[in-house]
Amino acid sequence: MSIKEWKGKGTVLLGVLGILLLGGGIPQAGALDRIQCMLDWFPNPDHVPLYVAQQKGFFKESGLDVDLIVPADPNDPLKLVAARKVQFAINYQPSVIMARAQGLPVVSIGALVQHPLSTILFLKESGFRSPSDLKGKRIGYSVAPLYEVLFEAVAEQAGLKRSDYTLFRVGFNLVPPLLSGQVDAVIGAFRNYEAIQIELEGKAVGLFPLEENGVPDFYELVLITHPQEIKSFPRRVQAFYRAVAQAIDFTLKNPEEAFESFLAVHPDLKDELNRRAFRATLPFFRGSPHQDPSRWERLQAFMLERGLIKKKIPLAEMVWMPSTSRP
Numbered sequence: 001m002s003i004k005e006w007k008g009k010g011t012v013l014l015g016v017l018g019i020l021l022l023g024g025g026i027p028q029a030g031a032l033d034r035i036q037c038m039l040d041w042f043p044n045p046d047h048v049p050l051y052v053a054q055q056k057g058f059f060k061e062s063g064l065d066v067d068l069i070v071p072a073d074p075n076d077p078l079k080l081v082a083a084r085k086v087q088f089a090i091n092y093q094p095s096v097i098m099a100r101a102q103g104l105p106v107v108s109i110g111a112l113v114q115h116p117l118s119t120i121l122f123l124k125e126s127g128f129r130s131p132s133d134l135k136g137k138r139i140g141y142s143v144a145p146l147y148e149v150l151f152e153a154v155a156e157q158a159g160l161k162r163s164d165y166t167l168f169r170v171g172f173n174l175v176p177p178l179l180s181g182q183v184d185a186v187i188g189a190f191r192n193y194e195a196i197q198i199e200l201e202g203k204a205v206g207l208f209p210l211e212e213n214g215v216p217d218f219y220e221l222v223l224i225t226h227p228q229e230i231k232s233f234p235r236r237v238q239a240f241y242r243a244v245a246q247a248i249d250f251t252l253k254n255p256e257e258a259f260e261s262f263l264a265v266h267p268d269l270k271d272e273l274n275r276r277a278f279r280a281t282l283p284f285f286r287g288s289p290h291q292d293p294s295r296w297e298r299l300q301a302f303m304l305e306r307g308l309i310k311k312k313i314p315l316a317e318m319v320w321m322p323s324t325s326r327p
Helices: 016-022 045-055 076-082 093-101 146-157 175-180 194-200 227-232 234-253 255-265 272-285 293-305
Strands: 034-038 065-069 088-091 107-113 118-123 138-141 166-169 185-190 205-209 221-225
Touching (some): 034 076, 034 234, 045 234, 045 255, 045 272, 076 088, 076 221, 093 293, 107 227, 107 234, 118 146, 118 175, 138 146, 175 185, 175 194, 185 194, 194 272, 221 227, 221 234, 227 234, 255 272
Parallel strands (some): 034 065, 034 088
Antiparallel strands (some): 088 221, 107 221, 118 185, 118 205
């Protein structure tokens, strides 16, 4: 299974507004306790703390019965939260900013993964030592325009002009074009998945982290809800946040037990790839679910400057903080 289909980053279905008009509404009776949280895509090691919260009883201790559901499409988390069809979901910080700029009512209430997992990936045998070595090279990517823009930012910091490299849209499965030599590097591959997948095939890989090469540090995954959920059910939002915080703390202190909680629900993922992916992801949970409003400001400014959004959104409309203070 390729997890490249996680990459719904930067796309929002046009039908969202229609869904909002058809009925968004009021939570059903009993929803204060029984709620749904939609994952960003198929279950994977990024989601271990959520399954810990479910399996270890942190949600129940906070008065919540949380059903973790899998979307049929990577656009579903944003559009179904915006339509109030689910109470919470997992999504990507750049996608949340784009959604708000397009008028979708979604708010981030916390971070799940603190830093970008997406990276520029290449085979070590290529000999690349810095992004400037990508001059004259072919770069594969999955999603436009997000990854085109991110690579352009990296290239500019490295002193490269747009004519110094060629971008190819190669689809979601980035590994075959890289291994076959169709491209020299790929952007959008996950350092905790494709990098390990290639290493398990016997090839050494190298990477250039986006956040160290011209792109503002951003949250790979955040927890989102509808603004009305915060207004109507503030205790539920606080309870959800608190349970996730407890689960992240447990995961960091008891990683093997945490991963076993995940495998108890998804035994089909008990393999070396997912074990190594979890170990690679673990440091990225540290600091979550706290989110720094200034990081939202910096990423939004970057996206506005680069043309990914057309207007600036007030921070208070995008970010909720678990205290009386608001950004």
